[in-house]
Amino acid sequence: MTMGLLVVVVVAGGGYYLVTHRGHKPAPENLPAPAASTAPAPVSTAPQHPISQAVAPASASTAPLPSLDDSDSLVHEAATRFGGDKAADLLTGKALIPHIVATINALPGRRLPASVLPVHAPRGHFTVTQADGSSAVMAPTNAARYAPYVDALEKADTDQLVAWYVRNYPLFEEAWRQLGYPQKHFNDRLVQVLDLLLATPDPAQPPYLEGAAGVYRFQNPQLENLAVGQKMLLRLGPAREAKVKAKLRAIRAAVTGQQMPATEPAPSASAG
Numbered sequence: 001m002t003m004g005l006l007v008v009v010v011v012a013g014g015g016y017y018l019v020t021h022r023g024h025k026p027a028p029e030n031l032p033a034p035a036a037s038t039a040p041a042p043v044s045t046a047p048q049h050p051i052s053q054a055v056a057p058a059s060a061s062t063a064p065l066p067s068l069d070d071s072d073s074l075v076h077e078a079a080t081r082f083g084g085d086k087a088a089d090l091l092t093g094k095a096l097i098p099h100i101v102a103t104i105n106a107l108p109g110r111r112l113p114a115s116v117l118p119v120h121a122p123r124g125h126f127t128v129t130q131a132d133g134s135s136a137v138m139a140p141t142n143a144a145r146y147a148p149y150v151d152a153l154e155k156a157d158t159d160q161l162v163a164w165y166v167r168n169y170p171l172f173e174e175a176w177r178q179l180g181y182p183q184k185h186f187n188d189r190l191v192q193v194l195d196l197l198l199a200t201p202d203p204a205q206p207p208y209l210e211g212a213a214g215v216y217r218f219q220n221p222q223l224e225n226l227a228v229g230q231k232m233l234l235r236l237g238p239a240r241e242a243k244v245k246a247k248l249r250a251i252r253a254a255v256t257g258q259q260m261p262a263t264e265p266a267p268s269a270s271a272g
Contacts, residue, residue, distance in 0.1 A: 047185040051169045053257030054187075056162035068174050072096050075118075078164055083152035090119045090148060101175040101186060107193050107229030122146060126235070128209055128216060136216065137206040143237060150240050153247050162254040187255060193229065194252040198245055200230040202238065 066074060075096040079088040093099065099118035106112045114121070122145035128136040165172075169187070176186035201223070208219040218224040223234065233241050253259065 045183050045185075048188045049185075049191050049256045051166055051185075051187050051255070054162055054166050055254045055257055055259065056166050057159055059163050059167040061167065065168060065171060068097060068171050068178075069095075071168075071171050074168065074171075075100075079152075082156040082161055082164070084155055086148055087152035087155070090152065092120045093118060097171050098175040098178065101172055102179060104193050105176075105179065105189060107232075108196050108227045110228055112228045122149070126216070131206060131208065135208040135219070136210070137208060138235065138237065140237075142235070143240070146236055146240060150236070150243060153244060156247070158247065158250045158254060162251065165255070191252060191256055194248050194255075196227060197229055197233060197248055198252070200226070200233045200241070200245075202241070203234075207234065 065071075072094055076088055076091060079091060096118045099116055102116045103112065103118065106116060124145050126145075127139040127141055129139040131137040172186045176184070176189070181189075203220075203223070207223055209216040210219050211217055218231075223231070226234075233244060236244060
C-alpha cells in the first residue's frame with residue numbers, strides 16, 4: 001500500500017458519496033484537466049513541507065525509478081507488500097499514481113468522480129436503520145463493507161510506507177505537475193488534505209439522515225456541507241474513523257519531518 005494510495009483506500013472505504021444512488025453509476029469522467037495557465041505564477045515555489053525532511057528509514061533500493069507510464073506494477077507490488085493480497089485486489093484501472101494524486105487533490109471538494117478513484121467501491125449497498133422510530137441513521141451492517149479497507153490500513157507499517165513514498169516521490173510530483181500545478185508541490189497538498197481529514201468532526205451520536213429510495217443526506221447542515229473526503233470518513237463509523245485518523249496522524253507527522261508525541265495514559269477509572 002503506497003502512501004497516497006493508503007489515504008485514498010481508507011477514505012474511499014466510506015464509498016463515493018454520502019448521497020447513494022442505488023442502481024445509478026456516475027458517468028465516466030477523465031482525470032481533471034490541467035489548470036489554466038493564465039494566472040500569474042507564484043513568487044516563490046519553495047515547498048512548505050520538503051520531502052527531504054520526511055522521517056523515514058533509508059531505502060535500501062538504488063534501482064532507477066520506472067517512468068510514470070510504467071509505474072503501475074510498482075504500485076501493485078507495494079500494495080501487496082504493505083497491505084496483503086486483498087489490498088492489491090482493491091486496485092482498479094491503470095495510471096494508478098496519476099489517479100491517486102487526482103483523488104487526493106479532489107478530497108477537499110464537494111464531489112469525487114468515480115472514474116478518478118484508483119480503487120473499487122465497497123461491495124453491496126449502503127444501508128440505514130431507524131434510530132427512534134422515525135429518523136434514519138447509518139446501519140451497523142455497513143461495517144462489513146468497509147472491513148477490507150480498514151484491514152489494509154492496519155497492516156501497513158507507517159515507517160516502511162513513508163520510506164517507499166519518499167523513494168518514489170518523483171513519480172507523484174510528476175503526476176501532480178501533469179495535473180496542472182507546476183508551481184506547487186504534491187507533498188504540500190497531501191499534508192493539506194491530511195489536515196482537512198483530521199479536522200473531520202466526531203458526532204457524539206450517529207448523525208441523522210434524510211431521504212428515501214436509496215438517496216440519503218445528513219440532516220445536520222454542518223455535516224452535509226463538509227468536504228467529500230470528510231463525509232466519507234464519517235461513513236466508516238466512530239470506531240473505524242478513529243483508527244483511520246490515528247494512522248493519518250502518524251503519516252502526517254512522518255511526511256512533515258515531525259515525531260509523533262507520546263500517547264497520554266488514560267486516567268484511572270478510580271480517580272477523583
